[in-house]
Amino acid sequence: MTEETPEAPEVEGDKPEDKSEDKTELDGAALKAELSRARKEAAGYRVDAQKWRVHEDSQKTEAEKAEAARKDAESKLAALELRATRAEVAATHQIPPDLVSLLAGSTKDEIDASAAALKKHIRNGAPDLKPGTRGRSVGSKGSNIDDFIRSSLRR
Numbered sequence: 107m108t109e110e111t112p113e114a115p116e117v118e119g120d121k122p123e124d125k126s127e128d129k130t131e132l133d134g135a136a137l138k139a140e141l142s143r144a145r146k147e148a149a150g151y152r153v154d155a156q157k158w159r160v161h162e163d164s165q166k167t168e169a170e171k172a173e174a175a176r177k178d179a180e181s182k183l184a185a186l187e188l189r190a191t192r193a194e195v196a197a198t199h200q201i202p203p204d205l206v207s208l209l210a211g212s213t214k215d216e217i218d219a220s221a222a223a224l225k226k227h228i229r230n231g232a233p234d235l236k237p238g239t240r241g242r243s244v245g246s247k248g249s250n251i252d253d254f255i256r257s258s259l260r261r
Contacts, residue, residue: 188212195221
């Protein structure tokens with residue numbers, strides 16, 4: 107199989123005299139035309155790249171195609187196994203499902219350590235938001251500004 111390097115087609119604007127032209131002095135219509143030309147050129151390159159991929163695929167042997175499919179299947183299996191391990195460890199440590207994506211690591215021990223560290227930072231229960239706690243820090247037993255004003259007025 108010989109590989110031929112296609113020659114790059116000569117494109118308008120590649121000539122030395124065009125490069126010396128100051129592009130900042132182009133008007134809106136010229137800029138739109140230049141953009142349109144660049145888009146057509148890029149589309150041509152995309153078509154050529156797709157044709158090259160098809161050509162390369164047609165040159166592969168059945169063994170190469172099977173090997174590529176095997177590697178793809180192995181990578182998908184590894185991703186699924188990692189996802190299942192994270193879910194299992196999260197259930198063990200009672201990590202909420204929406205936080206499972208925060209578990210780091212690629213082995214069960216690494217994920218387990220990550221879950222233990224995450225569990226330390228998860229609050230158990232909701233904060234106390236009963237009436238009369240306005241102005242207090244959550245979990246605070248101290249007085250708030252309302253209590254201070256009431257006690258000042260009673261004197």
